[in-house]
Amino acid sequence: NAGVTQTPKFRVLKTGQSMTLLCAQDMNHEYMYWYRQDPGMGLRLIHYSVGEGTTAKGEVPDGYNVSRLKKQNFLLGLESAAPSQTSVYFCASSKLASSYNEQFFGPGTRLTVL
Amino acid sequence: RKEVEQDPGPFNVPEGATVAFNCTYSNSASQSFFWYRQDCRKEPKLLMSVYSSGNEDGRFTAQLNRASQYISLLIRDSKLSDSATYLCVVSASGGSYIPTFGRGTSLIVHP
Numbered sequence: 352n353a354g355v356t357q358t359p360k361f362r363v364l365k366t367g368q369s370m371t372l373l374c375a376q377d378m379n380h381e382y383m384y385w386y387r388q389d390p391g392m393g394l395r396l397i398h399y400s401v402g403e404g405t406t407a408k409g410e411v412p413d414g415y416n417v418s419r420l421k422k423q424n425f426l427l428g429l430e431s432a433a434p435s436q437t438s439v440y441f442c443a444s445s446k447l448a449s450s451y452n453e454q455f456f457g458p459g460t461r462l463t464v465l
Numbered sequence: 466r467k468e469v470e471q472d473p474g475p476f477n478v479p480e481g482a483t484v485a486f487n488c489t490y491s492n493s494a495s496q497s498f499f500w501y502r503q504d505c506r507k508e509p510k511l512l513m514s515v516y517s518s519g520n521e522d523g524r525f526t527a528q529l530n531r532a533s534q535y536i537s538l539l540i541r542d543s544k545l546s547d548s549a550t551y552l553c554v555v556s557a558s559g560g561s562y563i564p565t566f567g568r569g570t571s572l573i574v575h576p
Contacts, residue, residue, distance in 0.1 A: 386566075391473070393568035394509070394552070409563070441508055452497070454554075454564065456508035 352377050357442050357457035364432045364464045372427040372460050374442030382445045383425035384409075384454070385417060387438040394441065400425055432464045468492060468565045469555050475571035482543045486570045488553030489535045497556035498529055498536045502549045503569065509552055512538075543574045 358373040374383065385397040396409030400419040414436060416428045425444075429436060442457040470489045478484050490498075498515035513520065515536050519528040526539040536555075540547055553567035 384563075391568065394566040396563065399563060439506075453499075453511045453514075454509075456510070458508050459506075 354378065355442060355444055355455050355457035357440075357460050359460060360458065361461045362463070364429075364462065366433060366464060368432050369428070369430050370432065370462075371429075372440055372442075372462075374425045374427070374444075374457055375423055376425075376444040376455070377423060378444060378446070378455065379422070380444035380446050380455075381422075382447060383419065384443045384445075385415070385425065385427045386441045386443065387411065387436075388441060388459075389438050397427065397440075432462075434464045436462065437464045438462060467567075469553055469567040471551075471553050471567035471570045473568060473570060475573050477573045477575065478543055480543055480545060480574055480576055482574075483539065483541045484543060484572065485537055485539045486551055486553075486572075487535050487537050488555075488567050488570075489533075490553075490555045490565075491534070492555070492557050493534065494557045495534075495555045497564070498527075499554040499564070500525075500527055500536075500538050501552040501554055501566075503552055504549050512551070540572075543572075545574050545576065548572055548574045 355376045384399040386394040398417040403422040406417045418426045440460045443454040445452045445454045500512040501509040502512045503509040515527040524541045528537045550569040552569045554564045556564045
């Protein structure tokens with residue numbers, strides 16, 4: 352099993368450009384999450400999904416959109432990138448969001464917006 | 466007040482030392498508690514869940530204090546390889562159990 356994979360690993364964008372980050376999991380997990388991590392800020396939840404076809408906003412959703420058309424994939428889109436979106440983006444999945452449920456993380460995508 | 470708070474450190478300790486971190490949470494309805502470990506520029510990975518009765522895994526001991534709303538992580542006989550950031554994670558009961566992460570505590574173990 353590959354676990355959770357993220358594509359791409361690195362990306363540099365210019366202000367105003369758009370891009371899509373892909374997260375894929377092969378563990379048949381119901382829940383998927385997108386986080387950003389900035390120095391000194393910890394992990395902040397952008398959007399999450401509790402199942403195929405559903406999405407919900409997290410703590411910092413502005414400037415991002417997501418889609419979960421297939422259970423195994425969770426896409427994060429930036430329609431018009433801004434320098435404030437320079438960050439490391441982590442995707443995670445969990446079997447269910449029940450008590451004592453472990454999250455599995457992808458290796459991260461390092462995004463720089465110039 | 467942030468929902469989950471941790472001392473960012475860094476905690477700088479010699480090999481063999483015992484070190485403890487605390488994490489406080491504000492939501493009294495919290496049900497699930499975890500410690501994750503994150504190495505530099507890597508993804509977080511589960512270190513251990515924290516049960517009401519406390520739990521131990523080798524050199525690591527986690528405890529929960531519901532009355533004071535904090536969890537703790539104790540590392541005995543520190544190794545150089547323990548150097549990492551330790552993230553506290555809390556989930557509330559009901560709803561969707563979406564976890565909240567603390568900002569992490571940095572541990573540096575030196576020779």
